Amino acid sequence: MPRLLHDDPATGERATLREVARRWVALDVDGLPLPEGTDPRDLAACARAVLPRLPPAFRAARCLIQATASHGIKPGARLRLWFWLDRPARGVELATWLAGAPVDASVFRPAQPIYTAAPLFEGRRDPLPARLALLDGAEPAVRVPPAALLTPTPPPPRAPRPHAADDDAGARALAWARAHIAAQREGARHDTALSVAGWLAALARRGEVAPEAIARAVADGLAEAGKDRAEGERIAAFALAKEGLAR
Known part of the structure; x- marks a missing residue:
């Protein structure tokens, strides 16, 4: 099925999706180095190593840890951290808030699928005994800043209209x-x-x-x-x- 957020004027196809604010967020972390000696099978330890790289509000919040397909096979932490938010937030707000964090911003797009099934290993066993773990925290949900503080930076001022004195x-x-x-x-x-x-x-x-x-x-x-x-x-x-x- 097409995943269109906007009508396509070239083909006439109508949008099939619309963005809505949600109370949850999934943060994809892919390949962040882990402290020496960290066992990739210990998902809680891997998540604790990642949390200091996130904004402070995430560090104290409860989260569900999901090991992605390459965790335990490729080096580094390859996790998806699921958090409950204290208010619904749109993807553009989350992308603005987490712009400097080492997470994949594509999951904030309304048309981006997020795969959650465990991988299949043909001819070998899964190297992880479990792919889900719950990490408790002092807060049940992440405190999201007010929407007014998460307004994306507007595009630059439009270029002046070219004329004889300013052709470039x-x-x-x-x-x-x-x-x-x-x-x-x-x-x-x-x-x-x-x-x-x-x-x-x-x-x-x-x-x-x-x-x-x-x-x-x-x-x-x-x-x-x-x-x-x-x-x-x-x-x-x-x-x-x-x-x-x-x-």
């Missing part, structure tokens, strides 16, 4: 977009490219940026960040189509 305004906007996308860490690159492409497409509709340059800027930024250029081209085409500039 559009070029500066494209250069900023490329560099901003390239600077994103894993888990934030796709969403950032989508947001920046939408901003550039709005500039293109006003005649401030050449539409054909947007795909190149977005694709270059994603390529510098280690992603496929084709993904950037698709994102740019989607953003232009939403502005009625489909090529």
